[in-house]
Amino acid sequence: MKTEVEGILSVVAERAFSDTEGATRRPGGAKRRLAPEVEEGELSPALRDELAELRRFKAEHEALVQLHEADRRELENTRRLQQISAQLIEHDDIEALYERIMDTAVGIMRSDFASMQRLYPERGPKGELKLLGHRGFSAAAAATWEWVSADSNCICGEALRTGGRVIVPDFETCSFVAGTPGQAAYRAAGIRSAKSTLLRSRSGKVLGMISTHWGRVHEPSESELRLFDVLARQAADLIERRQTEEVLREHAARTERAVVERTAELREMNQQLESFVYSIAHDLRGPLRSMQGFSEVLLEEVGDKLSAEAHDYARRINRSAVFMDALLRDLLVFSRLSQQQLVLGRVELGPLAESVVARFETEIRERGATVDAAGPWPAVIAHEPMVGQILYNLLSNALKFVARDRPPLIRLVPEERDDCIRVTVVDNGVGIAPEYQEQIFRLFTRLHGDKFHGTGIGLTIVQKGAERMGGRAGVESAAGQGSRFWFELPKARRKP
Amino acid sequence: MNDKPAVLLVDDSENDLLLVRRAFKKAEFDIPLQEAQNGVEAIDYLAGKGHYGDRAQFPLPAVMLLDLNMPMKNGFEVLKWMREQPGLKRIIVIILTASMRDEDAERAYDQGANWFAVKPSEMATLIEMVRALRDWMHFAQFPLLDDPAKS
Numbered sequence: 012m013k014t015e016v017e018g019i020l021s022v023v024a025e026r027a028f029s030d031t032e033g034a035t036r037r038p039g040g041a042k043r044r045l046a047p048e049v050e051e052g053e054l055s056p057a058l059r060d061e062l063a064e065l066r067r068f069k070a071e072h073e074a075l076v077q078l079h080e081a082d083r084r085e086l087e088n089t090r091r092l093q094q095i096s097a098q099l100i101e102h103d104d105i106e107a108l109y110e111r112i113m114d115t116a117v118g119i120m121r122s123d124f125a126s127m128q129r130l131y132p133e134r135g136p137k138g139e140l141k142l143l144g145h146r147g148f149s150a151a152a153a154a155t156w157e158w159v160s161a162d163s164n165c166i167c168g169e170a171l172r173t174g175g176r177v178i179v180p181d182f183e184t185c186s187f188v189a190g191t192p193g194q195a196a197y198r199a200a201g202i203r204s205a206k207s208t209l210l211r212s213r214s215g216k217v218l219g220m221i222s223t224h225w226g227r228v229h230e231p232s233e234s235e236l237r238l239f240d241v242l243a244r245q246a247a248d249l250i251e252r253r254q255t256e257e258v259l260r261e262h263a264a265r266t267e268r269a270v271v272e273r274t275a276e277l278r279e280m281n282q283q284l285e286s287f288v289y290s291i292a293h294d295l296r297g298p299l300r301s302m303q304g305f306s307e308v309l310l311e312e313v314g315d316k317l318s319a320e321a322h323d324y325a326r327r328i329n330r331s332a333v334f335m336d337a338l339l340r341d342l343l344v345f346s347r348l349s350q351q352q353l354v355l356g357r358v359e360l361g362p363l364a365e366s367v368v369a370r371f372e373t374e375i376r377e378r379g380a381t382v383d384a385a386g387p388w389p390a391v392i393a394h395e396p397m398v399g400q401i402l403y404n405l406l407s408n409a410l411k412f413v414a415r416d417r418p419p420l421i422r423l424v425p426e427e428r429d430d431c432i433r434v435t436v437v438d439n440g441v442g443i444a445p446e447y448q449e450q451i452f453r454l455f456t457r458l459h460g461d462k463f464h465g466t467g468i469g470l471t472i473v474q475k476g477a478e479r480m481g482g483r484a485g486v487e488s489a490a491g492q493g494s495r496f497w498f499e500l501p502k503a504r505r506k507p
Numbered sequence: 508m509n510d511k512p513a514v515l516l517v518d519d520s521e522n523d524l525l526l527v528r529r530a531f532k533k534a535e536f537d538i539p540l541q542e543a544q545n546g547v548e549a550i551d552y553l554a555g556k557g558h559y560g561d562r563a564q565f566p567l568p569a570v571m572l573l574d575l576n577m578p579m580k581n582g583f584e585v586l587k588w589m590r591e592q593p594g595l596k597r598i599i600v601i602i603l604t605a606s607m608r609d610e611d612a613e614r615a616y617d618q619g620a621n622w623f624a625v626k627p628s629e630m631a632t633l634i635e636m637v638r639a640l641r642d643w644m645h646f647a648q649f650p651l652l653d654d655p656a657k658s
Contacts, residue, residue: 289608296605300628301522307630308529336628343607351609 081234088119088238092245105253109144112221112246117146119238120231122223124148124202128159128167129219130210137161137171140220147224152200164193167220170207174217176240178206180230204229208239210247218250281349288346292339299339303332334466341468344400348475353394355480357503360434361388363395364423367402374410380419382406388425390503391432393480398500401476401484402434404469405496409438411465412494428499431482435497444490451486473498512569512649513539517549517585518603519577523626526633527572527603533630534637538644539566546580549573550588553595555656562656568598569649570640573620575604575611583618590619594653601640 054062092115113125124147128140140159148156156163161171169187170177179185181204182197197203205224211217221243223231231239306329314322364384368375375382391398406421413419420439425432443451452474470484477484477498488494518524524542531540543549549571552559559565571589575582582602590596601622602615612623627633 293605293607296628297520297523300605300626301520301526303628304522304526304529304630304633308526311630333628340607347607 081232085234085238088235091115091118092238092242105250105257106144108249108253112242113144113146115242116221116223116239119242120206120223120235123226124200124205124224126156126222126224127210127219128221130171130217132217135160138217140167140171143219149200152196152202155196155200164188164191165196166205166207167222168193170209170220170222174209176206176208176236178230178236180204181228200224201226203227206231206236206239208243210243210250212247212251213244214251216251218247218254221246285346285350289343289350292342292346296336296339299332299336303329303336306332338466338468341466341472345468345472345475348397348400348472348479353397353479355392355394357390358393358395358398359388359390360398360425360432361386363399364388364402367399367406368423370403371406371410378410378413378419380410380421382419382421382423384423386425389427389432391500392503393482393500397476397480401473401498402436404473405436405498408465408469408496409436409440409494411440413438413440427502430502431499432502433497433499435495437493437495439493442490442492442494443486443488445488448486448488452484470496511538512644513541513566514644515541515543515549515552515568515571517543517546517571517577517582518574519545520574523574526630527637530630530633530637533634534641536637536641538641541565541568545577546582546585549585550580553589553592553598553655555654560656562654567595567652567654567656569652570599570601570644572601572603575602575606575615583614586615586618586620592655594655597650597652599647599649 051059051062109127113127116122116125124145126145126148127143129143130138130140132138137160142153142157142159145153156165156167159165159167159171161168164187166177166179166185166188179188182188182194182202188194188197202224203226205222207220207222209217210219210221223239306325309317309325310322310329314325317325364386368382368384371382374380402423406423409421410419417439422435422437424435424437426435452470473496474484477500480500482498482500484496484498486494486496516524516527518527521544524544528540528542531538541552543552551557552565553567555562555565555567573582573585580588582604586600586602589598589600596619599621600619601624602612602620603624603626604611605626606612607625615623624636627636
């Protein structure tokens, strides 16, 4: 008898302790007979009590094992969710994102099928769902459910109608499917049960639907549903973000395209305008040359026969023509400045400064001016004719804006800075009050009216020219104290 | 070659023609200065077409002052045509234009111009320029030309 009991106990113990896997796979296991060869009625009352206790113990253990298993699954699912969250965020491609979400849905729900749909709210009163992707659907099933509306005899139609989660444990007994064409479709697809959840983002916007399906009668557990809701919410948020991002990206691309087009248009217009300015300036110089030439001829040929008054008028015509010619010439230089392709290379400033000073030889002599350009001169990276033009304009100004009775005293001072060369033209001229120092670089700005003949273009050329070569230009001055106009250009490497 | 090589001035602006003529006079450049008022006329002159065939009155020039921007045929077209004529391709061509475009100068030199000068606005400068031409021509040895009008 004792051995019998021991046999029973050992069987019970073995079942209880070793078959944890089996316990989850066979939930009905606990109800089976303990051992086929022993009838419970044959046992003594004490043993029966012991057996009952063991049964309780076993049931408790199995419950614990199930709980543990549920915990394990929940933990695993949570981990899966965390993983997918990370992946979802990283995924750049929205299609790949849908795939990942469906994989995770299948994993969490242990389903045989899954599908995802996007809601197009503008289609119909409750919108229409378009199939984005699926797991396990036949081609025919995918075609049947490609577009689903609130009128459709299917679980998604119902979810769209009710605006919530729908669980159908068995389509054969489902009120809104049984007896409709939907039933045949589910049968053909091999789907017996399903669950659909709306993809609703945090902002409350319904983006679509995610569903899982089983080939057998099935009802998902509470914990599965809970986890699935987390997934659905996360997925909805991410999809919304992605869709927003995509819209933004598309918008940005469109804006970018528009900007590029507009820039090209503007550049074209600008070029046309500049070439127009060039043509105008060029064509105006023709008649002007005649005015200038013939007024000169007039003064020279018959000047002595003219009255003092007529002589003065002729001189005025000539002076105006000369001035207008200077204006047009500067304008031409200026318009060319913006059109011209600048070829940057090594420019030795020494010989260049010398040649520019030489161009003023007559004026320097006539004005009794002193121009010191002794250097030592470094080299810069620039477009040589442009640097020449800048030096020319600055030197011309330095000579021009000095009181007539005063011999101009000009120094051209090169100075090496960190990564550039600064050339300063120091004069003893009339100077510029601080409030005008910015404005004088603007086109057609003249401070001195008729007293000095300026065209108002020279300094604009200086500044624009320097900027186009990667440098800059400016001035330090005070009224009546002379000016220090400077420009900076990138330094050239020393010759090896 | 002729003791006094002729100069042909091609310009559509009557004022400019007048001013250049005056500058020649002021520079005391005593030379037969011939004129043509556009590209077509210039080509007719050089080819000796019609009344230009009279080389006593319209001598073949050793030097041509050629404006660029002209109606009918512009300076570039005249230049191109000249450089294709075996008898005329060696004529010294001086482009005298209002254009300050680098591209124009480059194109002119590429097409065989010998000199490129921008029309000066001041009379004094123009006279100086003509004087330089006179001095240069004084020392220059000119190539023999094969007059198309005589062949």
